Amino acid sequence: SQQGEEDPQALSIQEGENATMNCSYKTSINNLQWYRQNSGRGLVHLILIRSNEREKHSGRLRVTLDTSKKSSSLLITASRAADTASYFCATAGGGAGNMLTFGGGTRLMVKP
Amino acid sequence: DGGITQSPKYLFRKEGQNVTLSCEQNLNHDAMYWYRQDPGQGLRLIYYSQIVNDFQKGDIAEGYSVSREKKESFPLTVTSAQKNPTAFYLCASRQGPESGNTIYFGEGSWLTVV
Numbered sequence: 298s299q300q301g302e303e304d305p306q307a308l309s310i311q312e313g314e315n316a317t318m319n320c321s322y323k324t325s326i327n328n329l330q331w332y333r334q335n336s337g338r339g340l341v342h343l344i345l346i347r348s349n350e351r352e353k354h355s356g357r358l359r360v361t362l363d364t365s366k367k368s369s370s371l372l373i374t375a376s377r378a379a380d381t382a383s384y385f386c387a388t389a390g391g392g393a394g395n396m397l398t399f400g401g402g403t404r405l406m407v408k409p
Numbered sequence: 410d411g412g413i414t415q416s417p418k419y420l421f422r423k424e425g426q427n428v429t430l431s432c433e434q435n436l437n438h439d440a441m442y443w444y445r446q447d448p449g450q451g452l453r454l455i456y457y458s459q460i461v462n463d464f465q466k467g468d469i470a471e472g473y474s475v476s477r478e479k480k481e482s483f484p485l486t487v488t489s490a491q492k493n494p495t496a497f498y499l500c501a502s503r504q505g506p507e508s509g510n511t512i513y514f515g516e517g518s519w520l521t522v523v
Contacts, residue, residue: 330511339499339514340452385451389510396442396467397512401451
């Protein structure tokens with residue numbers, strides 16, 4: 298069963314604009330991670346935010362986490378055509394195997 | 410280079426055949442995973458292994474089998490019992506908890522039933 302649900306499912310923006318993707322989850326977590334997937338490729342880890350953190354930055358990426366609302370957002374600033382990909386949030390609950398549970402993803406298209 | 414290697418990239422299976430997807434990692438990670446991804450969908454966990462000679466079923470293990478005889482290798486067999494095997498298969502391995510349990514993925518294998 299999916300723990301995280303991304304919103305929107307698809308997003309189309311112009312180059313230079315900011316892109317915001319949201320993730321909601323259901324149970325308590327140890328950390329939340331964002332991954333990127335180019336079409337037909339494996340997933341690449343972008344950023345991890347721990348449950349005791351509220352905001353984290355990495356280059357043009359900004360991730361927030363609100364554990365009271367069980368939600369996270371990924372902001373990509375000054376988007377580029379090369380940012381076109383699917384973005385997934387994944388939650389780690391610390392249970393058996395410390396498995397990550399992935400959401401359905403947001404498909405981002407950045408038009409040049 | 411360090412990483413996870415999946416092979417083959419593309420595989421065609423006839424009805425009733427078993428096929429095996431290879432996954433090798435040289436990252437010295439203990440834990441390894443197999444996920445299935447259907448077009449436009451998220452990832453679903455098939456099997457995972459936390460240590461050599463041990464593995465556990467994930468959410469959609471029916472019709473699949475795995476082995477973990479070596480730390481570096483975690484092959485997945487798609488058996489004839491899997492009725493709808495056409496999908497993109499992703500193998501992954503995990504850093505330890507001191508690194509936040511980040512998962513690293515291979516490039517995936519496309520399986521098509523013909």
